[in-house]
Amino acid sequence: MHELTVEILDDFNELTLRDILFLENICFPVEWHYPDPDKYYTAILRDKRNINILLKDDRKTTGYILSVPHDTVRTELLKYDPEMKSDNARYYIETIGVLPQYRRRGGATKLLHALCEEANRKGINNFSIHARISNGLNIMISNLFKGLITESRKIDSWKFGGGEAYEYIEWSFRP
Numbered sequence: 001m002h003e004l005t006v007e008i009l010d011d012f013n014e015l016t017l018r019d020i021l022f023l024e025n026i027c028f029p030v031e032w033h034y035p036d037p038d039k040y041y042t043a044i045l046r047d048k049r050n051i052n053i054l055l056k057d058d059r060k061t062t063g064y065i066l067s068v069p070h071d072t073v074r075t076e077l078l079k080y081d082p083e084m085k086s087d088n089a090r091y092y093i094e095t096i097g098v099l100p101q102y103r104r105r106g107g108a109t110k111l112l113h114a115l116c117e118e119a120n121r122k123g124i125n126n127f128s129i130h131a132r133i134s135n136g137l138n139i140m141i142s143n144l145f146k147g148l149i150t151e152s153r154k155i156d157s158w159k160f161g162g163g164e165a166y167e168y169i170e171w172s173f174r175p
Helices: 014-025 035-046 072-079 107-119 137-144
Strands: 004-008 051-057 059-067 090-098 126-132 150-157 168-170
Touching: 004 035, 004 107, 014 059, 014 090, 035 059, 051 090, 051 107, 059 072, 059 107, 072 090, 072 126, 072 168, 090 107, 107 137, 137 168
Parallel strands: 090 126
Antiparallel strands: 004 051, 051 059, 059 090, 126 168, 150 168
């Protein structure tokens, strides 16, 4: 295994879409998959407002993070999280996944830091996520951005997480 690196995506390509669809199938239970994943991920990858980053081991894609402007998803998510506030100066992490054999090697941390740095270049310093509790993503984010968390609250049954408990987390990050 090589040192894990990140690649910020600027343009859509079919290979990247295939990599993300493959990772989505490995990283998440089938009942969490989108009804038309090709269409869904193509739209995210094509939207120039989004920040999409791959985690690589040499040339092999081993993880990804897809982030969208917060208010683009807020309207849809309000019915599941009515406390979610409007903020057009914030990025929302739509999804993050790392292949199981690459977990606990710092890949998610690299992806999150790369996202924050890329958003900072675009003048955005605020971030949000509905983070899974059962796999410890909420703890990892809370530890990674300790002292920078501006809001954190538990959601007992998150619809998009198969009814699992999730934590909504907001933080600010400036280099």
